[in-house]
Every structure is written in structure tokens, then in C-alpha cells.
Amino acid sequence: MVAAGTALLCGLPALIGLLPVAATATPAATLLARIRSSAAVGYSGLVESQGNLGLPSLPRLGSLDDLLSGTTRSRVWYAGPNRYRVDRLTAIGEDATYRDPAGSWSWSSGQNQARRLTGQSALRLPTPEDLVPPSLARRLAAPAAPTQVASLPARRVAGRGAAGVRIMPPGTTTIGRIDIWADARSGLPLSIQIVGRGADAPSVTSRFLDVRLSAPEPSVLAFSPPPDAEIEDDVAPDIVSAIDRFSPYALPAHLAGLVRRPRVSGLGGGAATYGDGYALLAVLPLRDRLASSLLAQLSGPAGRSVTVPRGRAAALVTPLVDMVVQVGPYQSFLLAGTLPLPRLARAASELTSRPLPLRIQR
Numbered sequence: 001m002v003a004a005g006t007a008l009l010c011g012l013p014a015l016i017g018l019l020p021v022a023a024t025a026t027p028a029a030t031l032l033a034r035i036r037s038s039a040a041v042g043y044s045g046l047v048e049s050q051g052n053l054g055l056p057s058l059p060r061l062g063s064l065d066d067l068l069s070g071t072t073r074s075r076v077w078y079a080g081p082n083r084y085r086v087d088r089l090t091a092i093g094e095d096a097t098y099r100d101p102a103g104s105w106s107w108s109s110g111q112n113q114a115r116r117l118t119g120q121s122a123l124r125l126p127t128p129e130d131l132v133p134p135s136l137a138r139r140l141a142a143p144a145a146p147t148q149v150a151s152l153p154a155r156r157v158a159g160r161g162a163a164g165v166r167i168m169p170p171g172t173t174t175i176g177r178i179d180i181w182a183d184a185r186s187g188l189p190l191s192i193q194i195v196g197r198g199a200d201a202p203s204v205t206s207r208f209l210d211v212r213l214s215a216p217e218p219s220v221l222a223f224s225p226p227p228d229a230e231i232e233d234d235v236a237p238d239i240v241s242a243i244d245r246f247s248p249y250a251l252p253a254h255l256a257g258l259v260r261r262p263r264v265s266g267l268g269g270g271a272a273t274y275g276d277g278y279a280l281l282a283v284l285p286l287r288d289r290l291a292s293s294l295l296a297q298l299s300g301p302a303g304r305s306v307t308v309p310r311g312r313a314a315a316l317v318t319p320l321v322d323m324v325v326q327v328g329p330y331q332s333f334l335l336a337g338t339l340p341l342p343r344l345a346r347a348a349s350e351l352t353s354r355p356l357p358l359r360i361q362r
Contacts, residue, residue: 034187
């Protein structure tokens with residue numbers, strides 16, 4: 001009897017996951033609205049995210065290829081958009097981020113290093129907290145139009161019944177569909193799958209393995225470096241202004257049929273984003289040395305050749321995001337976005353077909 005009871009307890013989580021889920025009566029538009037407004041819902045839990053983009057190890061991209069081309073497990077505590085904690089579990093310990101209204105702490109237990117950043121950069125590479133289902137789902141649900149959503153069958157996620165909604169972006173983007181399952185009452189996303197256009201398997205997935213829908217204790221979100229830790233104190237880098245200063249040229253108001261988006265504060269026109277909804281393009285100026293290094297790597301088996309009127313270009317194609325590195329006669333650029341490669345190549349060609357106007361440096 002003891003052995004049977006122990007076996008039952010050990011297998012209980014798996015059995016709960018197999019239980020049928022009652023059909024939800026929540027309309028797709030209602031669930032989508034609740035997902036969008038779920039930023040105030042507190043929670044804690046264990047998240048597993050998987051990326052199948054197959055990114056090569058490119059210079060200056062840090063651990064981006066690990067996040068989007070591998071499996072990551074993170075323990076998350078969330079009290080609000082500016083107060084949370086994310087611990088990425090590693091083989092030698094954990095890499096933690098503690099966010100508060102004034103900035104953030106980064107802590108590596110394996111290296112015994114802590115870094116305090118004051119403020120927040122307007123532009124940065126994705127981090128584990130960006131792949132947590134609530135933050136990722138809210139970001140991708142924001143531009144969805146009512147005609148682009150449909151209900152999905154309910155399923156059980158982390159032992160909880162979850163209602164489903166499918167977002168189907170238009171054909172102008174590489175994103176084929178976005179499937180989100182969320183707690184029907186609070187709208188908190190519990191699982192998300194992003195599938196590239198024409199693909200069957202998801203390119204990015206993120207789901208809770210266990211979750212608690214309540215705000216964590218404040219003590220869990222507080223951080224004090226150990227006495228023997230190596231501590232670095234810095235201000236969040238203004239990457240936007242730094243990148244923008246690379247180029248003395250002004251980017252056009254239209255590129256590949258896309259309209260330039262409103263400028264980010266600090267951006268003077270040397271870098272820009274284009275498009276709307278799910279069809280987005282970012283154009284960033286590159287220093288020649290970095291551009292040549294990226295071009296050399298993409299000119300190998302990992303990349304594809306791209307023909308431009310002047311200069312040289314090569315592309316990296318993934319199921320969701322495409323990238324073109326263009327080394328031109330006047331300025332080198334990185335073009336990346338959720339656009340098919342022919343449209344990215346068109347944008348690169350337009351940048352090299354004629355000289356860009358000089359802009360007034362501030």
C-alpha cells in the first residue's frame with residue numbers, strides 16, 4: 001500500500017496533465033483583450049522555452065543563438081512590469097535578473113559576479129525574460145486585428161485549464177501563426193507557439209511547467225550581493241544613440257514599400273525601423289570591420305548570396321527572422337526583420353542604388 005501510494009503521488013502531475021479540459025466559452029476577441037491587459041497579474045513559476053531558428057554563432061550577439069536555437073529553463077517571479085526576477089538555470093548555477101523601478105541587478109552565481117544597471121536601454125538583445133510566455137505573448141498580441149484571430153481548443157498547461165487563441169498575420173510577414181493559451185479569467189498567457197509561414201513545427205515555444213497566479217513575496221524580488229562577490233556599477237548603455245552616430249547618412253522615409261516608423265528618442269535618422277503590424281524591418285548602420293566580419297560568415301554555408309547594385313551583400317534566413325548584411329560604397333548596414341528574403345534584398349538594393357543624403361549631426 002505504501003509503495004502504491006508513493007507511485008501514485010509521483011505520477012500525479014503527469015496524470016493531471018492528461019485530464020480532459022472543459023470547453024471554454026471565451027470568445028477569441030475577449031481572450032485576446034484579456035491577454036493584452038494582463039500585465040498587472042502577478043505570478044511565479046518554472047518556464048521552459050525552446051528556439052529552433054538555427055542561428056549560427058555570430059560575433060557581438062552574446063548568447064542570442066543559445067536562446068533562440070536551444071532549450072532554456074527559467075524560474076520567474078513577477079509582481080509588475082518594473083518589479084520581477086528571472087533566474088536562468090545553467091549547468092553551473094543560475095544567471096539571475098532582478099528588475100526594479102530604478103534599474104536592474106544581474107547576478108551570476110557560477111562566476112560570483114553582480115552588475116547593477118541604472119535605467120533601461122531603449123535597444124537591447126533579447127534576454128530570458130523576453131521569452132517568458134506572458135511578456136512574449138503580450139508583445140505579439142498587441143498588433144493583432146479582430147479579423148486575424150480565431151479560437152483554439154482548450155488545453156491543460158502546468159496543470160491548469162487554459163483557453164486558446166490563434167493569431168494569423170497577413171502574408172506580408174514570415175510569421176505564419178501565433179498560438180497562445182491563457183488563463184481564461186485573468187488572461188495571463190501560459191503557453192505560446194510561433195510558427196513560420198509554410199512550416200509545420202513551431203520555431204519558438206515557451207510554456208510554464210508549473211505556475212502560481214499570485215504576486216510573489218517582496219523578499220523574493222530583493223537582491224543584495226554577497227560580501228565576496230565582484231560588483232560592477234554602471235548606467236544602462238544608450239545603444240540607440242551609439243548606433244545612430246555610426247552613419248552620417250539619412251535613411252529614406254520609405255524602403256521596400258514600407259513607411260519609416262516614428263523615431264525612437266535619441267535617434268537622429270542614421271538608424272530606423274520600418275513597417276507596421278507583423279511586417280517589420282530594422283536598418284542599422286555598421287562599422288566596416290564588423291560588417292566585413294558578418295559578411296564573411298554569411299558568405300559560407302550558413303548564409304545565402306544577395307545581389308545588390310553596388311557593394312556586396314549576404315543573407316541569413318531562418319523560419320521567422322531574416323537578416324541581410326550589406327557592405328556598400330558609402331555605408332554598411334544590417335537589415336533584419338520579419339520579412340521574406342526577396343523583400344529584404346529589395347530594401348538592400350534600394351540603399352545601394354543611389355547615394356544617401358547627408359544628415360545634420362547633432
